[in-house]
Amino acid sequence: MIWLISLFILAGVLAYGRASLRWTTLVVAGWLGLFSLAQGGGNWVFLLWVIFDAVFIPLNVPAIRKRLFSRVIFKVMKPMLPTMSQTEREALEAGNTWxxxxxxxxHPDWKVLMDLPAAKLSAEEQAFIDGPVETLCSMLDDWDITHNRFDLPSEVWDYIKQHKFCGMIIPKHYGGLEFSEYAHSEVVMKISSRSSTAAVTVMVPNSLGPAKLLLAYGTEQQKNHYLPRLAKGLEIPAFALTGPHAGSDAGAMPDTGIVCYDKFKGKDKVLGIRLNWDKRYITLGPVATVLGLAFKLYDPERLIGDQENIGITVALIPTDTAGVSIGKRHFPLDSAFQNGPNWGKDVFIPLDWIIGGAEQVGNGWKMLMQCLATGRAVxxxxxxxxxxxxxxxxxxxxxxxxxxxxxxxxxxxxxxxxxxxxxxxxxxxxxxxxxxxxxxxxxxxxxxxxxxxxxxxxxxxxxxxxxxxxxxxxxxxxxxxxxxxxxxxxxxxxxxxxxxxxxxxxxxxxxxxxxxxxxxxxxxxxxxxxxxxxxxxxxxxxxxxxxxxxxxxxxxxxxxxxxxxxxxxxxxxxxxxxxxxxxxxxxxxxxxxxxxxxxxxxxxxxxxxxxxxxxxxxxxxxxxxxxxxxxxxxxxxxxxxxxxxxxxxxxxxxxxxxxxxxxxxxxxxxxxxxxxxxxxxxxxxxxxxxxxxxxxxxxxxxLLLENSPTRDRLTHGIYINDKPDDVTGRIEVAFQVVLAATPVGAKIHAAQKQKQLPKGGVLDVLEAAISQAIISKKEAELIVSAEKARFAAISVDDFSSEQLSNGGVKI
Structure with missing residues (x-):
């Protein structure tokens, strides 16, 4: 039993230390030799040596190992290999690992994680957050946006465009802001603490829109045309992927494009694609001026290659193109961001409208997996x-x-x-x-x-x-x-x-x-x-x-x-x-x-x-x-x-x-x-x-009940104000005043326990507390301010029947 236990311990040490096969063979042979000497021979010892030779000799000779072990396992596993579609394969190849x-x-290498530089904003990025982002947040009234307008006010749309909120990821030489992913995240985070509608409006062009695809795969002509216009808000992008019959299963996408010749902009014979599609749930779709469209491309006449089924392809299509229809709006759970369906009937586009041009036909799903994963992460x-x-x-x-x-x-x-x-x-x-x-x-x-x-x-x-x-x-x-x-x-x-x-x-x-x-x-x-x-x-x-x-x-x-x-x-x-x-x-x-x-x-x-x-x-x-x-x-x-x-x-x-x-x-x-x-x-x-x-x-x-550096660190980066008539400002004002008045309230409660003051609310005993010099007049004013702010913070809205009946959906 002692020898058996020692063998298990030895095997564990070898495995834990990742010993090579050769070293493992030598160490096990040494143990077996010592065991043989200790036992003085015998049938058991002979049997152990036979087992050792049968296992370790073939394992140490590659030619024998492959024939006796690897080939057998190979034949067993090959039929078990799961089938994998092209879209699954491209999804697996997207991005990298970290x-x-x-x-x-x-056995994680902690150096990989701990050596990663901490996320930091540049001076320019911090100035943008302290300036335009702060101003934008102050302009947002979420109740007005979601209940009355069902959209952002026109002045907010103009401000977003003017300050290039939709061009955060676009390089400066194309007119964008060229912000880091962390800055992009900080901007969206701050806006979302004020209005989800505004946050979605800003985040989509920077993560799910065509800009990222253009930067990675677009031709120089496409980049030079679209990126400056996207950065300035002259173009509003939307990305059309999801349809009624294919959500997560992109392989089932029914939207098609057929390579063919047709007339286009005065030319009688232009090589292009005739498209038919039906999409829904498209964010910014109702206001988009350019669609990034995913579809399956076919070439039955072999006009651009030797394949008929080319695969998922992505093209940029101006929404004023003949045959493009922008539908009405969806109404996603009382949110007011622009979202709706669109479809196209026999829409003809030239090949150079494909993102990356004709060279990128069939690479659409790979492009999406490579680019949209970072958007999902931000x-x-x-x-x-x-x-x-x-x-x-x-x-x-x-x-x-x-x-x-x-x-x-x-x-x-x-x-x-x-x-x-x-x-x-x-x-x-x-x-x-x-x-x-x-x-x-x-x-x-x-x-x-x-x-x-x-x-x-x-x-x-x-x-x-x-x-x-x-x-x-x-x-x-x-x-x-x-x-x-x-x-x-x-x-x-x-x-x-x-x-x-x-x-x-x-x-x-x-x-x-x-x-x-x-x-x-x-x-x-x-x-x-x-x-x-x-x-x-x-x-x-x-x-x-x-x-x-x-x-x-x-x-x-x-x-x-x-x-x-x-x-x-x-x-x-x-x-x-x-x-x-x-x-x-x-x-x-x-x-x-x-x-x-x-x-x-x-x-x-x-x-x-x-x-x-x-x-x-x-x-x-x-x-x-x-x-x-x-x-x-x-x-x-x-x-x-x-x-x-x-x-x-x-x-x-x-x-x-x-x-x-x-x-x-x-x-x-x-x-x-x-x-x-x-x-x-x-x-x-x-x-x-x-x-x-x-x-x-x-x-x-x-930690959430007191003013502290920890509370400030935990909530750093969101929109905070001290306006008493603001939806969150009144909470912040009340919190600060109530905390300031807490020591005064404690004096009054202590006096009530000692029966120096009668029972009742603090406002009811203020005069008595002042007259008995338990608190000063200034402290009494602090209590009054705190109770007034407290009531404002806990108050809720009420409406007349007429007001509620007039608040129906207006989109």
Missing amino acids: WDAELFSG SLPALSTGASKMVSRNTGAYARIRKQFNLPIGEFEGIEEPLSRIAGQTYIIDAARKVTAAALDDGQKPSVISAIIKYELTERMRRVVNDGMDIQGGSGICLGPKNYLGRIYQVIPVSITVEGANILTRTMMIFGQGAVRCHPYIQREMEALGNENSEQALQQFDQVLFEHIGSVLHNLAAGFWLGLTNARFVEVPGDQHSRRYFRQIARLSIGFALVADFALLTLGGSLKRKERISGRFADVLSNLYLCSCVLKNYQDQGSPQDDLPLLHWACQQTLHRAQQSLLAIFHTLPMRIPAYLLRAVLFPSGKPYSPPADHLIHQTAG
Whole structure:
């Protein structure tokens, strides 16, 4: 038994240390030699040497190994290779990998994350945010926009165009602002804290519109014509992709273009495309002057090549082109941003209207996947962050202002829980936004991460707003000019739906794409299995297969060791407060990689259809990424001690969710006994992570109830004003005055407890308090101002029947 245990320990050490096959052979041979000497020979010793020779000799001779092992596994796996459409293949090839691949590897290199430069604004970008963005926000009245106009006022449209809000990503030599992705994010975030309609209007041309496609793929002629006009707002772009019969399934797109000759602008015979399409849900579509259109291109007469079915193609089409129809507007949940259908009937365009010209025919889906992933990583996360920060600041202030039973409601334990979630989730959301934007500015184009933060940040924003509505109560559900939360609550499903519905993003994109894109070996194995040259394929497969096996063995040994020690001995960055969280990410990363390999081995290509399993894998990867961003952001901000409750809440919440999702996977995997043994290896001491405890909930909630640098850091970058008649300004004014009056109120309550003053409201006993010199006249004036501001902050709107009946849809 002692010898057997020593063999297992030796094997574990070799696997943990990633020993080469040759070194492993020598060490095992040495152990077997010592065992033989100790036993003095015998049948068991002879049998062990036979097994050793049968296994290790072939493994160390490549020609024999390939024939006996690799070829057999190759033949078994090749039929299991899942079929992959062209659109799926192009989606997999889009962008690159970054920290997502490190997490997938099971042994993340922290240097990759920690050496990333912190997100920063240039002086020019900061001036734009402090100037034009601040001014634009002050011009926005969301109630007027969403209830009366169902559109931005004309002066706001003019201001957006005049100050080039739609040209943030366009280089200066084309007349744009040439801002960083982080600046783009900061602008959208600030506007979204004031008006989602204005935020969507600004973000679409900079992320989902033709400008990004033109910059990456357009001809010089197209760039020189369109980019200056887009930057100045002379052209309003829209991108037409989604149709009634094809949403997420681009391969089913029924919109077609046929290569043919026809008359065009006075010329009798122009080579071009005859288009027919039907699109809907197109943001800015009703006001667009130029459409970026995606369609399937066919060339039945072989006029431009030898293929009939060319594939998805993208063209720029002025909306005044003959045959183009711009429909009426959609009405997306009381939001007023321009959105509607469009269609085309026998629309003829020349070939040079294709983005990139004739050379880019058939490359449309690849172009979209390459370019729109960065938009998914910037715009919707920025909008989610703006909404979450706005709720944190204003609902936190409201919980301090609003009183029940003579106490601020924020001090009730029942209110503390949603308040802590609001603060903690906002901290997570902002950290992920900033770190991802910094990665984009550093040259990364991580397509899987863009799906993670689109899904996670919009979902977490949904929870923040829901918690805000619970705390606001009646003031949240009564719409009107004083309600800053109702319209955000109504428009939440828009962000959940656009740019890939969240259900499909979670179940198909994050892990479904990530399992191939980020895994250190799967993509290479798939390439080998798909290689038509059998000898070359086998050689390639043999090499990567044994690298993969070595990685699995390492992760198995490392997972058990880190589970036993709770990762105490892993080298990680961080300080005394954050280091333990870095270690737990390393531990869960190994577990995630090992379980993912087990799922891929046992389910093979069918894993693609097991969306419940892939969704749970997506939750693990997403929460590990978010926790990594929280730690990175904490370091980038200088590791402020005042922010520790937020750091602890965010890390504990994300690690607990990652753990629970990983454990849930074991119950859905085939081959239950090996699956449960694997669980025992990874979690030998049970569940190590718990959600934030009560004392931490209390600390985190308290951060929103007081003026502090932490509160300002958490809500930095949104629109804040102190106008008493403004929808959020009245909350800010009341918060400051109520805090200033709190010591005076405490004097009065203390005197009431000592029966120096009669019971009653503070306004009722002011005269008595002054006459007994308990407070001064100046302090009494502060109480009066605070109570007046408090009433203004908690007041809600009311309307006559006539006013309500006149507020119907006018679009």
